[in-house]
Amino acid sequence: MREALKVLAVGMIALSTGACSLVVGVVGLEEEEPQTTGSLPSNAGRVLSPDLNDEDWRRAKAALGVALDPQGPGTRVSWDNPASSMKGSFTPTGAPFVKDDQICRTFASALSGPATASLQGTACRPSGGEWVIKDVKPTKAQAKA
Template identity: 65%
Template sequence: MKLLAVGLIALSTSACSFSFGLSALDDDEPKATGAIAAKAVTPLSADLDNEDWRRAKAALAVALDPQGPGTQVSWDNPDTTRKGTFTPMGAPFVKDDEICRTFSANLSGPSAASLHGMACRPSGGEWAIKEVKPHKGQAKV
Protein backbone atom coordinates (compact mmCIF):
# COMPACT_ATOMS: atom_id res chain seq x y z
CA MET A 1 0.00 0.00 0.00
CA LYS A 2 2.87 2.34 0.84
CA LEU A 3 4.42 1.65 -2.57
CA LEU A 4 1.15 2.49 -4.33
CA ALA A 5 0.87 5.81 -2.44
CA VAL A 6 4.46 6.76 -3.34
CA GLY A 7 3.80 5.88 -7.00
CA LEU A 8 0.65 8.02 -7.13
CA ILE A 9 2.43 10.99 -5.54
CA ALA A 10 5.32 10.69 -8.01
CA LEU A 11 2.92 10.42 -10.94
CA SER A 12 0.82 13.41 -9.89
CA THR A 13 3.81 15.70 -9.31
CA SER A 14 5.55 14.72 -12.54
CA ALA A 15 2.56 15.95 -14.55
CA CYS A 16 3.29 19.48 -13.33
CA SER A 17 6.65 19.73 -15.06
CA PHE A 18 7.20 21.64 -18.30
CA SER A 19 10.17 21.48 -20.59
CA PHE A 20 11.16 22.89 -23.95
CA GLY A 21 14.28 23.02 -26.03
CA LEU A 22 16.48 26.09 -26.15
CA SER A 23 15.64 26.52 -29.82
CA ALA A 24 12.16 27.63 -28.76
CA LEU A 25 13.78 30.75 -27.25
CA ASP A 26 15.59 31.67 -30.49
CA ASP A 27 13.72 34.52 -32.21
CA ASP A 28 16.37 35.30 -34.85
CA GLU A 29 14.39 33.67 -37.65
CA PRO A 30 11.10 35.19 -38.83
CA LYS A 31 8.08 32.96 -38.35
CA ALA A 32 5.71 32.25 -41.23
CA THR A 33 2.16 33.21 -40.36
CA GLY A 34 -1.05 34.02 -42.17
CA ALA A 35 -2.90 32.39 -45.01
CA ILE A 36 -1.34 34.11 -48.01
CA ALA A 37 -1.03 31.66 -50.89
CA ALA A 38 2.59 31.19 -51.85
CA LYS A 39 3.64 31.33 -55.47
CA ALA A 40 4.63 27.97 -56.88
CA VAL A 41 8.01 27.30 -58.38
CA THR A 42 6.97 26.42 -61.92
CA PRO A 43 8.51 27.02 -65.32
CA LEU A 44 5.06 27.60 -66.83
CA SER A 45 4.25 30.98 -65.30
CA ALA A 46 5.34 32.98 -62.28
CA ASP A 47 1.66 33.83 -61.72
CA LEU A 48 0.65 30.28 -60.76
CA ASP A 49 0.21 29.61 -57.06
CA ASN A 50 0.79 26.26 -55.35
CA GLU A 51 -2.75 25.00 -55.96
CA ASP A 52 -2.64 26.05 -59.65
CA TRP A 53 0.64 24.18 -60.08
CA ARG A 54 -0.66 21.11 -58.21
CA ARG A 55 -3.61 20.91 -60.58
CA ALA A 56 -1.46 21.61 -63.64
CA LYS A 57 1.09 18.90 -62.67
CA ALA A 58 -1.70 16.34 -62.32
CA ALA A 59 -3.01 17.19 -65.79
CA LEU A 60 0.51 17.11 -67.24
CA ALA A 61 1.09 13.62 -65.80
CA VAL A 62 -2.12 12.31 -67.38
CA ALA A 63 -1.41 13.97 -70.75
CA LEU A 64 2.16 12.67 -70.98
CA ASP A 65 1.47 9.14 -69.71
CA PRO A 66 3.20 6.84 -72.23
CA GLN A 67 0.42 4.27 -71.78
CA GLY A 68 -2.34 6.84 -72.21
CA PRO A 69 -4.19 7.90 -75.35
CA GLY A 70 -2.01 10.97 -75.95
CA THR A 71 -4.87 13.45 -75.95
CA GLN A 72 -5.35 16.94 -74.54
CA VAL A 73 -5.93 17.17 -70.78
CA SER A 74 -7.38 20.27 -69.10
CA TRP A 75 -6.98 21.69 -65.61
CA ASP A 76 -8.55 24.64 -63.82
CA ASN A 77 -8.62 26.33 -60.45
CA PRO A 78 -11.91 28.15 -59.87
CA ASP A 79 -10.45 29.98 -56.86
CA THR A 80 -7.87 31.82 -58.98
CA THR A 81 -9.68 31.58 -62.37
CA ARG A 82 -6.47 30.16 -63.86
CA LYS A 83 -6.78 27.21 -66.20
CA GLY A 84 -4.96 25.49 -69.00
CA THR A 85 -4.43 22.47 -71.19
CA PHE A 86 -1.57 20.11 -72.00
CA THR A 87 -1.35 18.27 -75.30
CA PRO A 88 1.36 15.64 -75.89
CA MET A 89 3.27 16.13 -79.14
CA GLY A 90 4.61 12.96 -80.66
CA ALA A 91 5.55 9.67 -79.07
CA PRO A 92 7.46 9.25 -75.80
CA PHE A 93 11.23 8.76 -76.13
CA VAL A 94 14.17 7.89 -73.87
CA LYS A 95 16.77 10.53 -73.03
CA ASP A 96 19.42 10.21 -70.32
CA ASP A 97 17.69 7.09 -68.89
CA GLU A 98 14.39 8.95 -68.50
CA ILE A 99 11.11 8.73 -70.37
CA CYS A 100 10.50 12.07 -72.10
CA ARG A 101 7.76 13.62 -74.15
CA THR A 102 7.25 16.98 -75.78
CA PHE A 103 4.04 18.89 -75.20
CA SER A 104 2.20 22.09 -75.91
CA ALA A 105 0.55 24.01 -73.12
CA ASN A 106 -2.03 26.75 -73.17
CA LEU A 107 -2.69 28.88 -70.10
CA SER A 108 -5.68 31.17 -69.87
CA GLY A 109 -6.93 33.57 -67.29
CA PRO A 110 -4.65 36.24 -65.81
CA SER A 111 -1.51 34.38 -66.97
CA ALA A 112 -2.43 33.59 -70.60
CA ALA A 113 0.34 31.96 -72.63
CA SER A 114 0.92 29.43 -75.39
CA LEU A 115 3.97 27.27 -74.66
CA HIS A 116 5.95 24.38 -76.06
CA GLY A 117 8.13 22.18 -73.88
CA MET A 118 9.57 18.83 -72.91
CA ALA A 119 9.08 16.91 -69.68
CA CYS A 120 10.87 13.78 -68.48
CA ARG A 121 10.52 11.32 -65.65
CA PRO A 122 12.68 8.53 -64.28
CA SER A 123 11.10 5.08 -64.24
CA GLY A 124 8.36 5.21 -61.61
CA GLY A 125 9.08 8.88 -60.80
CA GLU A 126 7.22 12.14 -61.34
CA TRP A 127 7.26 14.21 -64.51
CA ALA A 128 9.55 17.24 -64.41
CA ILE A 129 9.50 19.97 -67.04
CA LYS A 130 12.99 20.12 -68.54
CA GLU A 131 12.41 22.96 -70.99
CA VAL A 132 9.61 25.31 -71.89
CA LYS A 133 9.43 28.29 -74.21
CA PRO A 134 6.77 30.43 -75.82
CA HIS A 135 5.11 28.75 -78.76
CA LYS A 136 6.18 30.32 -82.03
CA GLY A 137 3.26 31.45 -84.13
CA GLN A 138 2.86 30.19 -87.66
CA ALA A 139 4.63 32.25 -90.27
CA LYS A 140 2.32 34.39 -92.36
CA VAL A 141 2.36 33.59 -96.03
Protein backbone atom coordinates in the same frame (compact mmCIF):
# COMPACT_ATOMS: atom_id res chain seq x y z
CA MET B 1 38.62 -31.85 -36.96
CA ARG B 2 40.07 -29.30 -34.61
CA GLU B 3 41.65 -27.48 -37.57
CA ALA B 4 38.25 -27.24 -39.31
CA LEU B 5 36.64 -25.78 -36.18
CA LYS B 6 39.39 -23.12 -35.94
CA VAL B 7 38.85 -22.13 -39.59
CA LEU B 8 35.08 -22.02 -39.07
CA ALA B 9 35.46 -19.89 -35.91
CA VAL B 10 37.79 -17.43 -37.67
CA GLY B 11 35.36 -17.21 -40.60
CA MET B 12 32.41 -16.54 -38.29
CA ILE B 13 34.31 -13.82 -36.43
CA ALA B 14 35.31 -12.17 -39.73
CA LEU B 15 31.74 -12.26 -41.01
CA SER B 16 30.21 -10.88 -37.83
CA THR B 17 32.80 -8.12 -37.56
CA GLY B 18 32.29 -7.13 -41.20
CA ALA B 19 28.54 -6.97 -40.77
CA CYS B 20 28.82 -4.69 -37.75
CA SER B 21 31.08 -2.23 -39.49
CA LEU B 22 28.75 -2.20 -42.51
CA VAL B 23 25.77 -1.29 -40.35
CA VAL B 24 27.69 1.51 -38.65
CA GLY B 25 28.78 2.82 -42.07
CA VAL B 26 25.21 2.87 -43.40
CA VAL B 27 23.89 4.67 -40.34
CA GLY B 28 26.67 7.24 -40.66
CA LEU B 29 25.81 7.86 -44.31
CA GLU B 30 22.14 8.42 -43.58
CA GLU B 31 22.93 11.11 -41.04
CA GLU B 32 25.42 12.98 -43.25
CA GLU B 33 23.57 12.92 -46.58
CA PRO B 34 19.92 13.96 -46.91
CA GLN B 35 17.78 11.55 -48.86
CA THR B 36 16.32 12.78 -52.12
CA THR B 37 12.59 12.22 -52.42
CA GLY B 38 12.21 13.17 -56.06
CA SER B 39 9.53 15.71 -55.25
CA LEU B 40 9.47 19.10 -56.89
CA PRO B 41 9.53 22.37 -55.00
CA SER B 42 6.11 23.94 -54.74
CA ASN B 43 7.17 26.80 -57.03
CA ALA B 44 8.15 24.47 -59.90
CA GLY B 45 5.08 25.61 -61.84
CA ARG B 46 6.62 29.06 -62.15
CA VAL B 47 8.48 27.70 -65.17
CA LEU B 48 5.12 27.73 -66.99
CA SER B 49 4.08 31.13 -65.67
CA PRO B 50 5.07 33.30 -62.71
CA ASP B 51 1.34 33.81 -62.15
CA LEU B 52 0.71 30.17 -61.12
CA ASN B 53 0.23 29.69 -57.41
CA ASP B 54 0.90 26.42 -55.55
CA GLU B 55 -2.64 25.11 -56.06
CA ASP B 56 -2.56 26.02 -59.77
CA TRP B 57 0.67 24.05 -60.13
CA ARG B 58 -0.70 21.08 -58.18
CA ARG B 59 -3.62 20.87 -60.60
CA ALA B 60 -1.45 21.51 -63.66
CA LYS B 61 1.08 18.87 -62.58
CA ALA B 62 -1.68 16.25 -62.29
CA ALA B 63 -2.91 17.09 -65.81
CA LEU B 64 0.66 16.98 -67.15
CA GLY B 65 1.14 13.48 -65.73
CA VAL B 66 -2.06 12.18 -67.33
CA ALA B 67 -1.43 13.87 -70.69
CA LEU B 68 2.15 12.63 -71.05
CA ASP B 69 1.61 9.11 -69.74
CA PRO B 70 3.19 6.87 -72.40
CA GLN B 71 0.50 4.25 -71.77
CA GLY B 72 -2.33 6.77 -72.20
CA PRO B 73 -4.15 7.85 -75.36
CA GLY B 74 -1.92 10.90 -75.94
CA THR B 75 -4.76 13.40 -75.93
CA ARG B 76 -5.23 16.87 -74.45
CA VAL B 77 -5.85 17.05 -70.70
CA SER B 78 -7.23 20.23 -69.14
CA TRP B 79 -7.04 21.61 -65.62
CA ASP B 80 -8.54 24.59 -63.84
CA ASN B 81 -8.53 26.32 -60.48
CA PRO B 82 -11.77 28.26 -59.86
CA ALA B 83 -10.20 29.97 -56.84
CA SER B 84 -7.55 31.73 -58.96
CA SER B 85 -9.39 31.74 -62.31
CA MET B 86 -6.35 30.05 -63.88
CA LYS B 87 -6.83 27.17 -66.27
CA GLY B 88 -4.83 25.39 -68.89
CA SER B 89 -4.17 22.23 -70.80
CA PHE B 90 -1.36 19.92 -71.87
CA THR B 91 -1.28 18.10 -75.20
CA PRO B 92 1.46 15.61 -76.12
CA THR B 93 3.04 16.62 -79.44
CA GLY B 94 5.28 13.64 -80.01
CA ALA B 95 5.82 10.02 -79.11
CA PRO B 96 7.58 9.15 -75.84
CA PHE B 97 11.35 8.73 -76.12
CA VAL B 98 14.18 7.74 -73.77
CA LYS B 99 16.90 10.22 -72.83
CA ASP B 100 19.41 9.79 -69.99
CA ASP B 101 17.49 6.75 -68.67
CA GLN B 102 14.28 8.79 -68.40
CA ILE B 103 11.05 8.69 -70.37
CA CYS B 104 10.54 12.05 -72.11
CA ARG B 105 7.79 13.59 -74.20
CA THR B 106 7.24 16.90 -75.94
CA PHE B 107 4.07 18.84 -75.22
CA ALA B 108 2.09 21.98 -75.98
CA SER B 109 0.47 23.90 -73.16
CA ALA B 110 -2.10 26.67 -73.09
CA LEU B 111 -2.72 28.86 -70.04
CA SER B 112 -5.55 31.31 -69.57
CA GLY B 113 -6.97 33.39 -66.78
CA PRO B 114 -5.17 36.40 -65.32
CA ALA B 115 -2.17 35.24 -67.40
CA THR B 116 -2.41 33.85 -70.93
CA ALA B 117 0.33 31.86 -72.64
CA SER B 118 0.82 29.33 -75.38
CA LEU B 119 3.88 27.20 -74.70
CA GLN B 120 5.80 24.20 -75.99
CA GLY B 121 8.28 22.13 -74.09
CA THR B 122 9.70 18.80 -73.03
CA ALA B 123 9.11 16.91 -69.80
CA CYS B 124 10.86 13.78 -68.53
CA ARG B 125 10.41 11.36 -65.68
CA PRO B 126 12.58 8.70 -64.15
CA SER B 127 11.10 5.23 -63.86
CA GLY B 128 8.35 5.43 -61.25
CA GLY B 129 8.90 9.17 -60.68
CA GLU B 130 6.99 12.33 -61.47
CA TRP B 131 7.19 14.33 -64.68
CA VAL B 132 9.64 17.23 -64.57
CA ILE B 133 9.50 20.01 -67.15
CA LYS B 134 12.98 20.17 -68.69
CA ASP B 135 12.43 23.08 -71.04
CA VAL B 136 9.56 25.32 -72.04
CA LYS B 137 9.27 28.31 -74.36
CA PRO B 138 6.53 30.32 -76.02
CA THR B 139 5.17 28.77 -79.20
CA LYS B 140 6.47 30.35 -82.38
CA ALA B 141 3.12 32.03 -83.11
CA GLN B 142 3.14 33.72 -79.68
CA ALA B 143 6.85 34.60 -79.84
CA LYS B 144 6.24 36.65 -83.02
CA ALA B 145 3.23 38.50 -81.59
